[in-house]
Amino acid sequence: MGFEPTISCVTGMRFKPAKLRPRVQIIITQNNLVYNKNMSLMHKNMNNQKVSELLRAISAAYEIKGPKANRFRTVAYDNAADAVEHLGSEIKDIWQEGKLEEISGIGESIAQNLSEVFEKGSSKHFKAILSDLPPSMFELVKLNGIGPKRAYQLSHELGISAKNSIVDLEKQAKAGKIANLEGFGRESQADILKAIADYKTRQPDRILLPQAQKIADEILSWMKKCKKIDQIKPLGSLRRKASTVGDIDIAVATEVPGKVLDHFTKYPKVIRILEKGKHKASVVLVNNIQVDLIVMDPDSFGSLLQHFTGSKHHNIALRNYAKDKGLSLSEYGIRTKNKLYKFKTENDFYKFLGLDYIPPELREDMGEIEAARQNKLPSVVKPRDIKGDLHLHSNFDIETSHDLGVDSMLHMIKKADGLGYEYLAFTEHNPSQSGHSESDIVKILKRKRDKIMRLNENKNYSRVKKVFNSLEIDILPDGSLPVSDKGLETLDFGLVSIHSSFKKTRAEMTKRVLRGLDHPKVKIFAHPTARILNKRESVELDWEKIFQFCLDRGKWIEINAAPKRLDLPDYLVREAVKAGVKITLGTDAHEVSAMDNIAYGLAVAARGWAKKSDIINTRSLKDFEKLI
Numbered sequence: 001m002g003f004e005p006t007i008s009c010v011t012g013m014r015f016k017p018a019k020l021r022p023r024v025q026i027i028i029t030q031n032n033l034v035y036n037k038n039m040s041l042m043h044k045n046m047n048n049q050k051v052s053e054l055l056r057a058i059s060a061a062y063e064i065k066g067p068k069a070n071r072f073r074t075v076a077y078d079n080a081a082d083a084v085e086h087l088g089s090e091i092k093d094i095w096q097e098g099k100l101e102e103i104s105g106i107g108e109s110i111a112q113n114l115s116e117v118f119e120k121g122s123s124k125h126f127k128a129i130l131s132d133l134p135p136s137m138f139e140l141v142k143l144n145g146i147g148p149k150r151a152y153q154l155s156h157e158l159g160i161s162a163k164n165s166i167v168d169l170e171k172q173a174k175a176g177k178i179a180n181l182e183g184f185g186r187e188s189q190a191d192i193l194k195a196i197a198d199y200k201t202r203q204p205d206r207i208l209l210p211q212a213q214k215i216a217d218e219i220l221s222w223m224k225k226c227k228k229i230d231q232i233k234p235l236g237s238l239r240r241k242a243s244t245v246g247d248i249d250i251a252v253a254t255e256v257p258g259k260v261l262d263h264f265t266k267y268p269k270v271i272r273i274l275e276k277g278k279h280k281a282s283v284v285l286v287n288n289i290q291v292d293l294i295v296m297d298p299d300s301f302g303s304l305l306q307h308f309t310g311s312k313h314h315n316i317a318l319r320n321y322a323k324d325k326g327l328s329l330s331e332y333g334i335r336t337k338n339k340l341y342k343f344k345t346e347n348d349f350y351k352f353l354g355l356d357y358i359p360p361e362l363r364e365d366m367g368e369i370e371a372a373r374q375n376k377l378p379s380v381v382k383p384r385d386i387k388g389d390l391h392l393h394s395n396f397d398i399e400t401s402h403d404l405g406v407d408s409m410l411h412m413i414k415k416a417d418g419l420g421y422e423y424l425a426f427t428e429h430n431p432s433q434s435g436h437s438e439s440d441i442v443k444i445l446k447r448k449r450d451k452i453m454r455l456n457e458n459k460n461y462s463r464v465k466k467v468f469n470s471l472e473i474d475i476l477p478d479g480s481l482p483v484s485d486k487g488l489e490t491l492d493f494g495l496v497s498i499h500s501s502f503k504k505t506r507a508e509m510t511k512r513v514l515r516g517l518d519h520p521k522v523k524i525f526a527h528p529t530a531r532i533l534n535k536r537e538s539v540e541l542d543w544e545k546i547f548q549f550c551l552d553r554g555k556w557i558e559i560n561a562a563p564k565r566l567d568l569p570d571y572l573v574r575e576a577v578k579a580g581v582k583i584t585l586g587t588d589a590h591e592v593s594a595m596d597n598i599a600y601g602l603a604v605a606a607r608g609w610a611k612k613s614d615i616i617n618t619r620s621l622k623d624f625e626k627l628i
Contacts, residue, residue, distance in 0.1 A: 055081035060148035104313040104365035139165030143195040212245035226263040228256040241603035253301035302343035307331035313365035361606035388423035391586025402429035425468035479515025497526040506540035527560035547579040561601025573608025
């Protein structure tokens with residue numbers, strides 16, 4: 001039977017060979033290889049991780065097959081895999097918008113092949129590249145220190161099975177068979193056994209930004225006990241505030257690197273030291289997350305910080321920009337023909353290149369270098385610029401079928417007061433239609449309205465001047481709202497969102513959303529893609545139509561700051577801002593402490609190039625009231 005291959009594969013990041021390699025899985029549905037009965041449906045679940053895995057598999061295949069000309073293809077596919085892995089949005093959504101080639105690192109050829117995968121479930125080109133390679137080699141590439149060529153040799157010469165590749169390799173190593181292979185030996189055999197042990201305790205998935213931030217903060221707190229540290233900063237996707245983070249990298253400025261690295265490896269939550277050199281150490285924590293620490297002389301700390309913050313594609317573009325000026329860049333500084341210039345700060349590093357300082361959130365090769373050259377970078381919106389939270393759930397019993405908040409309205413108002421807000425909106429979910437008549441729902445909403453009126457009349461807080469009565473309303477599958485006009489009239493304004501029937505077609509879902517947004521009382525489209533990071537993909541929508549509708553009708557689109565959502569995603573924020581659509585920020589907090597998550601919504605806004613003027617709740621209370 002001539003089945004087409006469907007694959008899922010991850011290899012290690014080539015520019016960080018010391019990292020533990022993430023999980024690798026390959027399924028090829030051809031001849032005697034593993035057949036996936038759900039092959040025809042695989043393309044519908046091609047999220048960023050799976051696409052990145054696919055691209056790394058193709059890179060590995062090119063490296064095996066040679067000749068040297070394939071080196072350029074290997075690099076191209078690795079760069080594309082890196083780009084997809086660190087996207088703040090689902091690549092399938094970007095494909096549906098016809099903008100794959102706008103992703104830095106994805107050229108015309110790769111975009112065409114990926115389009116074929118999304119449309120048909122597989123690519124003829126990918127099939128041809130992978131068809132004659134043993135699937136077990138893609139399993140073995142996940143092991144630290146085993147590249148594609150060694151993985152191919154082990155699979156081919158030892159007859160490693162596709163189903164239990166790692167288990168088979170471990171048995172062969174313990175039996176001493178690897179040591180007898182050409183190019184290996186006993187030392188290599190021991191290294192492979194160690195790599196297998198490391199693999200068994202690896203962190204399997206990218207983690208959410210707040211989780212990574214918490215882990216990093218704990219490490220930074222420990223490291224600051226070392227008196228030999230001048231400066232310490234996180235690096236990579238964590239510093240750029242991407243929605244998910246693969247592992248944690250930290251930079252330290254010090255004149256005594258040995259003492260700093262010793263202190264780092266003694267961190268109480270370290271379960272294993274992977275590497276410890278003169279300038280770098282890698283450890284695995286109790287939660288199986290890898291952390292790398294790099295030390296640098298304080299005089300070059302700015303260069304180090306810039307280099308390892310990335311993104312990779314920003315750095316490539318920056319190197320090309322510098323090359324045109326006769327300069328070369330590295331973590332040590334900027335070199336001319338005759339001299340290496342060192343930089344204590346990133347500000348000085350960018351200034352030397354004739355550029356404004358580029359905030360980490362913007363370093364994604366999305367035009368930021370040219371904007372920095374022309375003094376046209378957007379100013380990052382600060383927490384102090386936010387005047388109110390427009391998406392909050394209190395414990396007011398609205399008899400909803402969804403989740404209630406756990407804290408009282410008063411408790412949340414006092415928290416908002418402490419954050420310096422002028423206003424906030426309570427947006428409990430609409431009352432459940434199950435067991436409630438229309439008149440019941442109106443009575444519940446009137447009860448809530450009266451409660452908020454009393455809160456506005458009897459203030460015992462200082463900064464908050466007004467509490468708004470709002471509601472998060474389900475957009476039902478047909479686009480109707482489960483609250484009557486009479487019920488909606490009790491509100492100051494409403495939010496609408498999708499909580500069910502996520503698999504409709506793009507046209508059906510767009511029609512559904514536009515109908516839900518159409519009511520005059522509705523102002524905000526909340527968590528608009530309905531994604532749950534690492535769990536549920538975005539719904540399919542025609543964003544050009546959505547944006548135009550919002551412009552025509554005066555509707556706003558939310559950046560939901562809940563860590564599991566961070567929705568609207570950053571690339572769509574940028575498209576919305578370009579279109580002139582206004583954005584709101586809401587934490588979707590169901591308890592008081594979650595109101596601090598506004599910081600993550602601001603990170604998404606920054607990555608989407610949103611300015612203060614683009615965000616509705618940077619307005620004063622007076623101006624906000626005019627808008628609604």
